[in-house]
Amino acid sequence: MGYFRENIEKAESYQPGFQPSQADVVKLNTNENPYPPSPQVMKVLATITAEQLRRYPDPLGNAFRQAAAEVNGVQPDYIMCCNGGDELLRIAFQAFCDENRPAAYPVPTYSLYPVLANLQNCQAIEVPFDSEFNLPAKLASSAAALTIVCNPNAPTGSFVSVEELASLADELAGILLIDEAYVDFAEANCTALVKDFDNVIILRSMSKGYSLSGLRFGYAIAKPSLIAGLMKVKDSYNVDAVAIAVATAAIKDQQYFKENVEKVKRDREELTEQLRALKFDVSKSYANFVLAKSKNCPASEIYDKLVQHNIYVRYFDLPGLSDKLRITVGTKEQNNKLILALKEILSED
Numbered sequence: 001m002g003y004f005r006e007n008i009e010k011a012e013s014y015q016p017g018f019q020p021s022q023a024d025v026v027k028l029n030t031n032e033n034p035y036p037p038s039p040q041v042m043k044v045l046a047t048i049t050a051e052q053l054r055r056y057p058d059p060l061g062n063a064f065r066q067a068a069a070e071v072n073g074v075q076p077d078y079i080m081c082c083n084g085g086d087e088l089l090r091i092a093f094q095a096f097c098d099e100n101r102p103a104a105y106p107v108p109t110y111s112l113y114p115v116l117a118n119l120q121n122c123q124a125i126e127v128p129f130d131s132e133f134n135l136p137a138k139l140a141s142s143a144a145a146l147t148i149v150c151n152p153n154a155p156t157g158s159f160v161s162v163e164e165l166a167s168l169a170d171e172l173a174g175i176l177l178i179d180e181a182y183v184d185f186a187e188a189n190c191t192a193l194v195k196d197f198d199n200v201i202i203l204r205s206m207s208k209g210y211s212l213s214g215l216r217f218g219y220a221i222a223k224p225s226l227i228a229g230l231m232k233v234k235d236s237y238n239v240d241a242v243a244i245a246v247a248t249a250a251i252k253d254q255q256y257f258k259e260n261v262e263k264v265k266r267d268r269e270e271l272t273e274q275l276r277a278l279k280f281d282v283s284k285s286y287a288n289f290v291l292a293k294s295k296n297c298p299a300s301e302i303y304d305k306l307v308q309h310n311i312y313v314r315y316f317d318l319p320g321l322s323d324k325l326r327i328t329v330g331t332k333e334q335n336n337k338l339i340l341a342l343k344e345i346l347s348e349d
């Protein structure tokens with residue numbers, strides 16, 4: 001017998017996007033926001049005291065809960081702070097799934113879900129999207145304990161309407177977790193559903209819209225009864241004192257947040273047009289990335305050639321994705337460098 005549980009021994013680990021160590025690269029591969037966080041964040045960071053570090057943090061992160069509750073129009077007991085949205089996903093798998101309690105989700109989607117299912121030793125029911133990434137009807141009848149819909153979806157950037165997700169929540173006997181890591185760049189969100197349904201959990205991330213990927217902070221929105229259950233599974237001090245202070249400053253600065261997100265959305269539309277002009281198929285994105293398929297050159301070849309130009313995008317050698325590249329929306333300057341490099345690469349062929 002090995003030291004590890006059998007499913008851990010056999011598990012494939014999650015493959016995070018490459019994090020190059022050189023500073024002089026154009027990094028469009030892990031959906032970070034290209035702009036800095038709010039200036040309020042850096043001010044708060046500069047005021048952190050030795051005393052704040054000596055003591056354990058508030059186990060519930062109440063300062064953040066209060067601020068996030070105000071922004072989302074709910075009471076603070078609807079909010080749970082997490083060490084990144086990824087921690088909420090792990091907590092959800094631990095809380096709801098086991099050998100007899102499967103998880104279900106439409107594919108292609110965030111590649112962490114099957115990894116977490118495997119760690120929890122639960123069946124993962126993968127229901128394919130159609131070619132237009134509509135919500136598959138079969139999802140409602142999967143009998144999963146945990147159904148996850150990533151909305152906007154990664155890596156497709158597609159969006160399922162709030163009404164469709166409300167119908168799904170209504171039909172499901174288990175939990176519906178709506179992964180809204182990218183929702184800041186969309187036109188609508190599902191917050192209202194947590195008031196109507198006692199089986200809906202919303203995941204939010206501070207990594208994308210708030211430019212805080214390095215901080216590791218996310219949160220759940222759900223009915224207090226669900227939040228109380230999830231809290232039994234989290235580490236007691238899952239978010240640290242610095243993160244609570246910084247994330248609270250960021251979410252309070254809604255004016256900066258909105259301006260930041262608007263810039264990314266504008267640049268996303270421009271990048272989409274520029275890629276289409278180079279004969280890429282690019283479907284409408286509601287996130288801070290686009291999924292692009294060249295009509296003229298294999299995606300893996302373009303990926304390799306972009307690396308030679310010090311430009312990193314994301315290539316997934318997976319069914320339905322291996323002919324496409326996922327490109328994070330960068331600054332105008334980064335996007336223009338990408339387009340220039342693509343022009344060069346495509347003219348070589």
Ligand SMILES: Cc1ncc(COP(=O)(O)O)c(C=O)c1O
Pocket residue numbers: 031083084085086087110150154179181204205206207213216217218
């Ligand atoms: C679809 C999706 N959900 C959740 C997350 C988790 O984000 P974080 O842990 O940075 O908050 C990510 C991160 O890239 C993501 O792409």
